[in-house]
Amino acid sequence: MLRKLFYVFLAVLSLIIVGSPALAYFPEPPGRGGDPHSTALNVEAWRAHPVLPGEGLACLAQRSGLSWETLARANGVLHPGNLSHVVDLRLPNPATSAKVLAARQGETSLELAARHNLSSWDVIRYNPQPLYTGAGVALPIPAEPTPCLPYPLVSVELTRQPLVRGQTSVLIVETAEPAACEVAYAGQIAPCYALDATRLYALIGISALAEPGEYAIEVQVQARGLDTAWQTPLTVTPGRYGFQFINPPPALNALMDPAVMGGELDYLALWRVVRTPERLWELPLGFPLPFRAEISADYGARRSYGGMVDGYHSGIDYRVGTGVSVLAPADGVVLMAERLVARGNAVLIDHGGGLITGYWHLSRIDVAVGQRVTRGEAFAAVGNTGLSTGPHLHWDVWVNGVSVDGKQWLEADGLGMAFPSVAP
Ligand SMILES: [Zn+2]
Numbered sequence: 001m002l003r004k005l006f007y008v009f010l011a012v013l014s015l016i017i018v019g020s021p022a023l024a025y026f027p028e029p030p031g032r033g034g035d036p037h038s039t040a041l042n043v044e045a046w047r048a049h050p051v052l053p054g055e056g057l058a059c060l061a062q063r064s065g066l067s068w069e070t071l072a073r074a075n076g077v078l079h080p081g082n083l084s085h086v087v088d089l090r091l092p093n094p095a096t097s098a099k100v101l102a103a104r105q106g107e108t109s110l111e112l113a114a115r116h117n118l119s120s121w122d123v124i125r126y127n128p129q130p131l132y133t134g135a136g137v138a139l140p141i142p143a144e145p146t147p148c149l150p151y152p153l154v155s156v157e158l159t160r161q162p163l164v165r166g167q168t169s170v171l172i173v174e175t176a177e178p179a180a181c182e183v184a185y186a187g188q189i190a191p192c193y194a195l196d197a198t199r200l201y202a203l204i205g206i207s208a209l210a211e212p213g214e215y216a217i218e219v220q221v222q223a224r225g226l227d228t229a230w231q232t233p234l235t236v237t238p239g240r241y242g243f244q245f246i247n248p249p250p251a252l253n254a255l256m257d258p259a260v261m262g263g264e265l266d267y268l269a270l271w272r273v274v275r276t277p278e279r280l281w282e283l284p285l286g287f288p289l290p291f292r293a294e295i296s297a298d299y300g301a302r303r304s305y306g307g308m309v310d311g312y313h314s315g316i317d318y319r320v321g322t323g324v325s326v327l328a329p330a331d332g333v334v335l336m337a338e339r340l341v342a343r344g345n346a347v348l349i350d351h352g353g354g355l356i357t358g359y360w361h362l363s364r365i366d367v368a369v370g371q372r373v374t375r376g377e378a379f380a381a382v383g384n385t386g387l388s389t390g391p392h393l394h395w396d397v398w399v400n401g402v403s404v405d406g407k408q409w410l411e412a413d414g415l416g417m418a419f420p421s422v423a424p
Contacts, residue, residue, distance in 0.1 A: 046074075048089075055148040056152070058175075059154055060091060062154055063148070065092070066092070077089075080151060083151075104133070106133075107131055109123045114235060150228050152223045152228065154174040154176055156172070158172075158234065159416030159417045162234075162236065163204070164236075164238075165209075165210045165237070166299060166404055168203055168408055168409070169203075170204065171183060171217060171232070172199060172417065176198070177198065182202075182220045183220070184218040184220075185204060185216070185217040186215050188402060190202050190203065190354060191354075202354070203353075203400055205398075208299065208300035211236075213235075214233060216233060217231065239300070241301055241302065243303075244301045244303045245303075249389070260342065271335055271336055279353025281352070281355050282419065284410050284411050286329040288393065289324060289325070289327060289393060293318035294318065295316055295318060296392055297392075299403075299407070315358065315395050315406065316394070317394050319392055320382050320392060321391055322383050323364075324393075325378035326359055326379060326380040327376055327378055329351075331374050332350055332351040333349070334367045334371045334379070337365050341386065343394075344362065344384075344385025345360075346386075347367065354399055359393065360388075361393070367380070
């Protein structure tokens with residue numbers, strides 16, 4: 001009897017505790033760290049935030065500088081993916097002071113504004129002095145923040161925005177829990193690859209022939225069997241590319257038959273769809289020659305071959321003598337190694353994670369299809385085969401099948417982020 005009374009007492013006590021406002025102060029469990037409000041949260045003083053359709057807990061938490069678990073506990077939310085039953089969510093009061101970031105190399109006020117979704121006038125107002133690398137810049141926190149991303153998305157960011165056509169940007173997708181994703185942009189479909197447990201990346205390569213303007217990157221995320229779609233804008237600027245009029249000797253005229261050139265482009269297109277998830281490359285890529293050779297024709301120049309065939313230069317030509325070794329810029333697997341009509345002896349190496357490199361006009365090929373090459377390994381020799389007017393190495397860099405400017409890939413910070421090193 002006494003025992004039964006004790007249980008009734010316990011039940012009543014637990015009801016009192018659940019209803020008590022004292023529980024609105026949530027101590028952070030030890031060892032989690034990260035939250036500035038880790039001792040106690042004064043939820044009563046927080047503002048009420050009306051939850052918008054599709055708004056996710058993880059994003060709201062990140063904006064408030066809290067973990068999503070803390071925000072869920074403070075608001076009594078049971079499932080982070082489902083805020084549909086929550087009318088108002090209590091959030092810490094936002095800071096209004098400007099935050100300070102370091103300027104990136106060569107960054108302009110316009111680029112800063114685009115990257116942080118602010119008006120360029122605001123950026124200039126806060127930073128009247130010229131920007132230089134490493135300098136702190138003040139950015140206003142917008143009074144009306146952009147709507148939060150749907151769960152499980154925490155953030156979607158481009159490392160290069162706006163993007164000069166012919167260049168590569170990296171889309172970084174952060175999620176509240178492990179997820180898979182795929183992106184679609186400018187007629188391309190690219191898989192995301194894992195950076196770590198909750199971050200994915202997708203390489204965004206834009207051809208030098210792409211129309212400048214506003215594009216949308218469609219992000220499709222899958223977590224726990226649920227699909228979530230999001231769109232993020234991509235601004236493509238024209239960049240400066242030259243024009244080259246090439247007058248090959250009459251002996252090469254047969255190679256300039258548009259049917260031959262077109263057929264070879266179609267053949268190369270077969271390899272452009274290859275996507276190998278495992279990343280074997282690291283930044284910066286190794287130089288594809290034993291020494292820094294001079295560029296004789298840069299990437300992106302519009303070309304006319306004797307007025308017969310028009311196109312653009314899809315890679316970089318290095319002026320170098322016949323017989324010089326060609327080196328693998330990263331580990332990879334030989335995808336193609338054969339004699340083509342216009343490109344002469346040609347090799348494609350798949351480095352995984354969205355990157356393939358190509359080598360044309362070779363005098364000699366020392367590898368076979370399927371063979372594994374390691375960074376710095378000599379696999380071929382420079383030559384003058386195919387539609388070529390002198391010995392040189394033509395180097396093509398493909399990002400998800402799109403020929404882009406390889407120079408960006410030869411710099412440690414070329415893509416605007418550090419990639420974790422590849423496990424041996
Ligand atoms: Zn070339």
